[in-house]
Amino acid sequence: MQDFQKKKSKLSKMISAKSLIRHELIGLKVEIAGSFNKFHVRIKGLVVDETKNLLIIETEKGTKKIQKKGTSFIFTVPNGKKVKVDGTIIAKRPEERIKLKVKKW
Numbered sequence: 001m002q003d004f005q006k007k008k009s010k011l012s013k014m015i016s017a018k019s020l021i022r023h024e025l026i027g028l029k030v031e032i033a034g035s036f037n038k039f040h041v042r043i044k045g046l047v048v049d050e051t052k053n054l055l056i057i058e059t060e061k062g063t064k065k066i067q068k069k070g071t072s073f074i075f076t077v078p079n080g081k082k083v084k085v086d087g088t089i090i091a092k093r094p095e096e097r098i099k100l101k102v103k104k105w
Contacts, residue, residue, distance in 0.1 A: 017083045020075060021090055022098055025050055029076040030057060033084060036070040052093045 015023045025047050032043045043066065045059035055073070057064045068087035075083050090097060 015077050016079075017077065017081055020077060020083050021085060022100055024094060025055065025075070025090070028078075030055065031074045032066060032071060033074045034072040035066070037067075040064075040066055040071065050094055053091060055087075 045057040049056040071087040
């Protein structure tokens, strides 16, 4: 149990609001803040998988596939802060996002 808490505290130090787009999104809580598809707004859940163009979110009503482009996400980072991200910025493969150099978003 203590090992888990140590790993969680290390993770919360690594992922911050500024570095979120360069980290792994799987396992983070997410809410849809805005979308071209009005039915996607207010969907909440846990990111279970990710592709270049989609986030796959596990919700209370099942698994939802949400397109990144045209959608605004609110991620909850491990330290409890909520970060709003435009999906167009993260519409890349996870391994490509690591190399991103974004001054301000």
